[in-house]
Amino acid sequence: MDIDQKIKDMAEHLYPEMVKCRRDLHRHPEAGWTEFRTASMVIQELESLGYEVHFGREVIDGSQQMGLPAKDVMDACMERAVEEGANEKLVAAMAGGRTGVVGILRTGRPGKTVALRFDMDCNEVEEAKDEKHRPYREGFFSLHPGCMHACGHDGHTTAGLAVAKILAGLKDELTGTVKFIFQPAEEGVRGARAMAAKGVVDDADYLLGAHLMMPPVGFLGYDVRGFLATTKFDADFTGVPAHAGGMPECGKNALLAAANAAINIQGITRHSKGVTRINVGVLNAGTGRNVIPAHAHMEVETRGATTEVNDFVQKRAEEILKGAAMMYDVKVQFIQTGGAASGNNSPELSAHVRKTAERLCIFNRLEEVHDIGGSEDCSYFMERVQKHGGQAAYLIIGGSLAAVNHNNYFDFDERALVLEAQLLSTVACELVKG
Structure with a gap:
């Protein structure tokens, strides 16, 4: 069986687990710099898969953190995280909002270093509570007043963990190194600078980020340009x-x-x-x-x-x-x-992603997304990798959204997670070979 088929089978097999994970995260949203429960869960999952894991002060430059919540808010969120099942020692080690996590898969064989970035925080939005909103209707709406995953970061974190599981299962067939970057505080573009300043992507030859957006499942924006x-x-x-x-x-x-x-x-x-x-x-x-x-x-x-x-x-x-x-x-x-920072995909990496997507035949629309007009702090990682001579790309994954991003009726089709996990896993496996 070739590696493409193995990855497809693994992604499909993980679908029920991804749904469960995403809905748990949706039920327990955490705003920027307070992702103590989410980060604790990510750390424990990566460690169980055999990853080398770094977090807290190791991956966050405190002098570069922006828009931190007040200390009493931070303390209350730490207490809540522990009450909701987070590891108390891990939470304590992330005091001060140092909720970033980096997991490293070292194969021990020569190859490139590929970094994959996933954001974890929620929006400060009060989630809709009526029957036409699926998370409410099916019982996985937010437990935290004024906080909601209204931008799909619960899906991003879930997809990241699925890719980590797939690549851990393929470790013996891989070369090089894969780094998983789980970033806090994307909302308000606050978190990436503090991780980039710590040098977490300085050794990366390639960096990939992705976002669930409005187009239907099956859409892939492979060449994103124009982040302001x-x-x-x-x-x-x-x-x-x-x-x-x-x-x-x-x-x-x-x-x-x-x-x-x-x-x-x-x-x-x-x-x-x-x-x-x-x-x-x-x-x-x-x-x-x-x-x-x-x-x-x-x-x-x-x-x-x-x-x-x-x-x-x-x-x-x-x-x-x-x-x-x-x-x-x-x-x-x-x-x-x-x-x-401003951001544009590296043309060579965009072309590689398109070629891989065409081979996999899992997307029915492949498009360039230019003049995007908004901002995304993944651009700090992209800029840093590109300045060091590497390549970076940001992808748009169709999610068949129920409402636009940041709306209190936001929801997405969880089948998109399978496509994202399959694509990112396949591209990462290709890139580490150089």
Whole structure:
């Protein structure tokens, strides 16, 4: 029996197990940097398969973490994870939100190093609870208020573990090394930078990532281009309160500084090297109609066709915010809460994936996906591998979604997991041979 057939049979055999795993994860969603139960489960599964496993401080650079939850939130999530079956020692070792996991399969034979990346976190969305929503109807809806797997990361983690099981079963037939990267905090593009900075993909010759999306099962987007670089940051203005009628001259108005900045950053010059985006999504200020506002909180995101273009927009936005603060004699402080590099597939690797998919005959639509317009922090891994001379590709897997990503009725056809596991396992087996 050839290796393609072995992988197909193993993926099909794992389907009931994948459904069970995915639904368990869907039932227990964990937001970015709090994936203690999920990561604990991943660690234990990889160890049981004989993988060399690294996690916590080994794979997360704490100085590069963005958008961490408050300590009391983190502590509560750690307690909840243990209550829901997570290994207490493993959870403790991931304190501070260091919930990344890397599993390494070393064959001991010469070959290439292939990295596969899977994200684990959920969205902060309240899941629909009515009969037309399958997870509710069939009893695997979220147990955690305000948290839901509304972007398919429960499926990504499940597919990653299935591929790990398939490749462990084929270890004696493989060469080289395969690295499994289970990443926290993709939502808000917060997590990949801290793992990339730790060097987890620096030895990778190839990197593959994938995402379940709206097209029907059987769709494969094999050449993804146009991820926008992005920066997410908060700006907090601090002024001086005063009575608005009695002594307005004693106040320093943080609200007016923030409002002035919000309007003016919309006029940032476009860039000749590519498209740009900027948005003020949140602006909160003030305590009462007769009080000069002393505080204003703004949440901003910038995007650009390349990291260079995005850096230009971000720099100009911060200059305008500082200028507005100076105009109103208030202070402003910035905190970066997320970010991603720009990203494009390596053409050679995209072509290889297409060729493999055509041979396997498991997808009925193979398409290029260009000008994707959004951002994904897998781009940090892609950029790092490509800068080291390697190749990277991001794939879109059709999931026949019940609703768009991030919607509270989100669900996907679990048959997509079989196709994803089969494709990634086959491509990895080919790439390690070089």
